[in-house]
Amino acid sequence: MLIRRPAAILPSEITTAKMYRERRRFMGLAGSLALAGTLPAGLARAATQPLGSITKSPLSTTESQTSYKAVTTYNNFYELGTDKEDPAQNTHRLKPAPWTVRVEGLVNKPRTFGIDELLKLAPLEERIYRMRCVEGWSMVIPWVGIPLTSLLRLVDPQGSARYVEFISHYDKTTMTRGVLDWPYNEALRLDEARHPLTLLALGLYGEVLPIQNGAPLRLVVPWKYGFKSGKSIVAIRLTEKQPVTAWMKAGPSEYGFYSNVNPEVDHPRWSQATERRIGEFSKRKTLMFNGYADQVASLYTGMDLRRNF
Ligand SMILES: Nc1nc2c(c(=O)[nH]1)N[C@H]1C(S)=C(S)[C@@H](COP(=O)(O)O)O[C@H]1N2
Numbered sequence: 001m002l003i004r005r006p007a008a009i010l011p012s013e014i015t016t017a018k019m020y021r022e023r024r025r026f027m028g029l030a031g032s033l034a035l036a037g038t039l040p041a042g043l044a045r046a047a048t049q050p051l052g053s054i055t056k057s058p059l060s061t062t063e064s065q066t067s068y069k070a071v072t073t074y075n076n077f078y079e080l081g082t083d084k085e086d087p088a089q090n091t092h093r094l095k096p097a098p099w100t101v102r103v104e105g106l107v108n109k110p111r112t113f114g115i116d117e118l119l120k121l122a123p124l125e126e127r128i129y130r131m132r133c134v135e136g137w138s139m140v141i142p143w144v145g146i147p148l149t150s151l152l153r154l155v156d157p158q159g160s161a162r163y164v165e166f167i168s169h170y171d172k173t174t175m176t177r178g179v180l181d182w183p184y185n186e187a188l189r190l191d192e193a194r195h196p197l198t199l200l201a202l203g204l205y206g207e208v209l210p211i212q213n214g215a216p217l218r219l220v221v222p223w224k225y226g227f228k229s230g231k232s233i234v235a236i237r238l239t240e241k242q243p244v245t246a247w248m249k250a251g252p253s254e255y256g257f258y259s260n261v262n263p264e265v266d267h268p269r270w271s272q273a274t275e276r277r278i279g280e281f282s283k284r285k286t287l288m289f290n291g292y293a294d295q296v297a298s299l300y301t302g303m304d305l306r307r308n309f
Pocket residue numbers: 071074075076077078079132133134168184212213214225226227228229230231232
């Protein structure tokens with residue numbers, strides 16, 4: 001059998017998680033061993049556990065996906081460092097297992113879920129979403145997850161519940177101190193949280209979520225700026241009052257509660273009219289609600305989206 005050696009793989013082909021991992025494994029091992037084709041059997045095993053069967057969602061975009069490498073090395077996860085490369089280098093600061101998430105507050109059936117239970121709540125779906133950061137860059141990411149509404153249904157929200165707060169894990173002994181008022185928290189209105197596009201992500205590129213992307217579970221809200229998609233969530237709390245979120249506390253004039261992608265509302269320090277898709281050179285025009293207006297605009301009828309930014 002002809003063995004295809006790493007040198008024969010073009011960088012442009014390295015788009016899938018599996019291929020990227022294989023390439024890294026080759027580079028990380030003593031080259032002679034790998035090239036001689038004498039890889040010990042144990043090393044051929046996947047580095048991460050498989051998620052099981054995943055169905056493809058019709059809610060996915062058909063735009064080309066950002067490379068696995070960019071998705072997993074260009075991150076915002078301030079708990080693991082404030083530079084884009086930091087989270088991928090500081091993954092040892094977060095232990096994604098064992099893990100539980102408690103769902104509490106104004107619900108009739110408060111409950112704590114383990115990751116195994118979440119994986120069984122609803123069929124796992126691949127959702128390829130456009131994501132846009134408030135900093136002006138965007139990516140297309142094949143998330144794997146379950147609709148958040150599947151989880152909310154199980155805890156039976158009370159009639160008075162109007163908001164859903166998401167609280168991220170924080171450990172001051174290993175994670176960044178200062179910068180934000182930890183733990184990181186974000187929130188949605190209950191109808192936004194129940195919207196079919198709102199995803200509880202447990203994986204990407206067909207595999208378990210890498211730590212730098214918010215393992216073991218993170219929120220994904222594709223029509224809002226990236227910071228609304230809290231990572232490494234430990235608690236989901238239903239409330240009557242609008243929660244004050246970490247970024248609102250840090251800069252109330254810059255980060256409002258809604259944070260819908262809106263090219264007409266500039267960040268006080270820069271325009272939001274265009275964005276750079278990671279991997280592309282020229283800029284794209286930013287679309288209202290990040291291109292999801294048909295699905296979500298009705299959530300905001302009658303609201304002044306300049307005031308409710
Ligand atoms: N806990 C936590 N969640 C977070 C952040 C963070 O710093 N901490 N950064 C947010 C921001 S600003 C963005 S753009 C996205 C980035 O997600 P990604 O690195 O998986 O692309 O995560 C969001 N979720």
